[in-house]
Amino acid sequence: MTTAPAIRLSTLTKSFGSVHAVDGVNLDVAPGEFFSMLGPSGSGKTTVLRLIAGFEKPTSGTIELFGDDVTAKAPFDRDVNTVFQDYALFPHMNVRDNVAYGLRVRGMGKKERNERADAALETVRLAGLGDRKPSQLSGGQRQRVALARATVVQPKVLLLDEPLGALDLKLREQMQVELKEIQRSLGITFIFVTHDQEEALTLSDRIAVFSEGRIVQLGTPREIYEAPSNSFVADFVGTANVFTGDIARAVVGKAGAFSIRPERMDVKSGAKAGANSASGSVVETIYVGSNTRVVVDLDAGQRVNVIVSNDENPNADKLRGQKVVVTWSATDVVTLSA
Ligand code: ADP
C-alpha cells in the first residue's frame, strides 16, 4: 500500500507573460477524494487542471501523481483523464465508438473494447444507447457519454472542468447526484472545477477556494461555509454579510472584520435594538418559495441580506418599507482575518 497523495502540487506556478495564472500553489489530494477547486472566472482553476493533465508546462514547481514526479512527462504518460465543459464528443461516431475511443488508441481489440464501452455506458445509465449519434442525445445524456468515455480507461484521477456548466438548473442538480454516485462506485480521485459555490458545497469532500492564482482557503464544505477565513471567501461562498471598520464596531460591537450568514439572521418589526441586533429599514423583499430574502438598510450604514423561513415568518414578504430590527446570535458571528 502506498500512502502517497493522489496529487501533490508543490509551489506550482504558471505565468503567461506578466499574468500569474497560477501563483505558488501547494496542495495534497488524497486517493479517492472528491476535491473541488472553486473560484471566480480567471482565478486560475483551468490552468491548474491543464498543468496536472500535462497540457501546459509549469513555469516552476512540481506535480506528483501517487508519489511519481510527472512534471516533465507527456499527457499520455500520466494516469489522468479530463472531462471538459463542452464534452468534445466526435459527432460522426456513435456513442459506443466515442466511449471506446481511448481503448482503441491503446490497441485493444474490437470485441473487448465494445464490451467495456457498453459496461461504462451502463454505469452512467445509458445502457442501450450505444448505437446513437451524439446529436440524437439530450445535453445531460451527452454529458454522461463524456463521463463514460473518460472513465472507461480507468484513470486513477479524473479532472473535470465545469462539466455541468452547459446544463440547465434541473439537469445540473440531477447530474450532481449522479456524479457523486459514479465517483463513489468507481473509487477514483475527482478534481472538480467549478465557479458555482453551491455545486462545490454539495459534491465535495474538500474544497480549495481560488483567487488570483492562489488558494485562499482549503477545507471541508462546512469549514469553508461556516468559518470563511477572509472576506473574499465569506462573500464568494454564499453571499455573507461582511462588516468591517466603523460599521463592525457599531453593528457587532467590536473592532475587526466579521461575517454573518443571511439565514442566521432574523427580522422583527416593532422591536428595539439591543445586543446582537441592529435597526434598519426594509428596502426589498423577494419571495423565493420556502424562504423570503429581506434586504435591510441598517441605520449604521450598510445593506444586509436576511433569509427568513416562510414557515416561521409568513408575513416576511409584507415588510417592505417598514422599520425593523435585524437579530442574530453571538455564536453566528464569524471573525475574519481580513
Ligand atoms: P479560470 O479557469 O479560473 O477561469 P484560467 O486558469 O482559465 O482561470 O485563467 C487564469 C488567468 O490566466 C486568466 O487571467 C487568463 O486570462 C490567463 N490565461 C489562461 N490561459 C492563458 C493563455 N494560454 N495565455 C495567456 N493567458 C492565459
Ligand code: MG
Ligand atoms: Mg476555467
